[in-house]
Amino acid sequence: DVKVTQSSRYLVKRTGEKVFLECVQDMDHENMFWYRQDPGLGLRLIYFSYDVKMKEKGDIPEGYSVSREKKERFSLILESASTNQTSMYLCASSLGSGGADTQYFGPGTRLTVL
Amino acid sequence: AQSVTQPDIHITVSEGASLELRCNYSYGATPYLFWYVQSPGQGLQLLLKYFSGDTLVQGIKGFEAEFKRSQSSFNLRKPSVHWSDAAEYFCAVGPYGGGGNKLTFGTGTQLKVEL
Numbered sequence: 001d002v003k004v005t006q007s008s009r010y011l012v013k014r015t016g017e018k019v020f021l022e023c024v025q026d027m028d029h030e031n032m033f034w035y036r037q038d039p040g041l042g043l044r045l046i047y048f049s050y051d052v053k054m055k056e057k058g059d060i061p062e063g064y065s066v067s068r069e070k071k072e073r074f075s076l077i078l079e080s081a082s083t084n085q086t087s088m089y090l091c092a093s094s095l096g097s098g099g100a101d102t103q104y105f106g107p108g109t110r111l112t113v114l
Numbered sequence: 115a116q117s118v119t120q121p122d123i124h125i126t127v128s129e130g131a132s133l134e135l136r137c138n139y140s141y142g143a144t145p146y147l148f149w150y151v152q153s154p155g156q157g158l159q160l161l162l163k164y165f166s167g168d169t170l171v172q173g174i175k176g177f178e179a180e181f182k183r184s185q186s187s188f189n190l191r192k193p194s195v196h197w198s199d200a201a202e203y204f205c206a207v208g209p210y211g212g213g214g215n216k217l218t219f220g221t222g223t224q225l226k227v228e229l
Contacts, residue, residue, distance in 0.1 A: 004157070031215065040123070042204060042221040043158075058216070090157060099146045099209035100165035103217065105157035 002027045004106035006091055012112045019078040021109050023091030030096050032074035033103065034058075034066060037088040049074055081113045116141045118207050120220035127195050128228045135190040135223050137179075137205035147188040148206040148217065149179055158204065164188065175199070200227045 007022035025032065031050050035043040035058075045058030047066040055066050063085060067075045074093075078085055089109045094101040119138045127133055139145055146165045150158040162173025169181040179190045188205060202224050208217040 033216075035219075040221060043219040045216060048216060092158075094215055099215050100163060101215045102148075102160050102163065103158075103215065105150075105159070107155070107157045 002029075002093070002104040004091055004093055004104050006089075006106040006109050008109050009107060010110050010112075012114065013078075013081050014114055015082060017078075017081050017113075019081050019111065019113075021076040021078075021089055021091075021111070023074045023076070023093075023106055024072055025074075025093040025104070026072065027093070027095070027104075028071065029093035029104075030071075031094040031101070031103075032068065033092040033094075034064075034074065034076045035090045035092065036060070037090055037108070043090065046076065081111075083113050085111065086113045087111060116145075116207055116218050118205050118218055118220035120203075120205055120223050122223045123221070124224045124226065126226040126228060129197050130194050133190075133192045133195045133199070133225070135203050135205075135225070137188045137190065137220060138186050139188060139205070139207045140186065141207050145207045146209065146215070147179075147181060148208070149173065149177070149188075149190050150204045150206065150219075151175075152202045152204065152222075154201070161190070161203075195225075195227055197227045197229055200225055 033048040034046040049055045049068040065077045091106040092103040094103045117140045148163045149161040164181045205220040206217040
């Protein structure tokens with residue numbers, strides 16, 4: 001089974017802090033994704049990566065950056081956390097670039113910014 | 115731009131009753147369509163997907179969905195709901211933005227099951 005793990009289930013940070021969310025997948029998948037999930041808004045794509053060191057902006061990249069130094073690991077970085085970044089963050093991975101590829105999701109990190 | 119509409123925010127059904135969750139999409143070409151389920155405190159799990167062929171798709175946990183191009187719909191159905199089906203359900207369409215399998219998700223439908 002594909003396993004996508006996220007470093008923390010719950011995280012509390014203060015405004016202005018630099019925050020790192022880590023995601024690791026164990027199936028040698030090419031693509032990795034970061035979403036945020038908010039009530040009434042569904043999932044919105046922040047960034048995705050289709051190869052090591054490659055990244056592409058999603059729908060809401062402002063205030064975020066990403067890093068993919070190794071194939072299995074995809075990090076989401078909040079350079080200076082703000083209260084409006086309080087949310088559930090979901091990481092996903094998929095095998096290749098085919099449109100029908102299944103995305104496999106991690107359990108999520110619930111981030112609270114005070 | 116592609117989009118997905120899930121018109122029902124909340125649905126309540128009795129255990130054993132049938133279920134239909136609605137999903138309408140907007141997409142310029144032949145879509146790839148997905149239904150995911152999210153149990154409380156969990157990530158999303160794929161229920162089923164459509165990308166070609168038979169328009170009636172069978173998934174896990176007894177779910178099925180029918181792709182209707184004329185109605186731009188991909189509704190999820192289950193003939194008899196179990197209490198463990200209580201969860202949030204997301205419809206998604208892809209790909210967009212030049213390729214890869216980036217998905218656009220709907221806003222979700224929260225299903226409550228009454229015993």
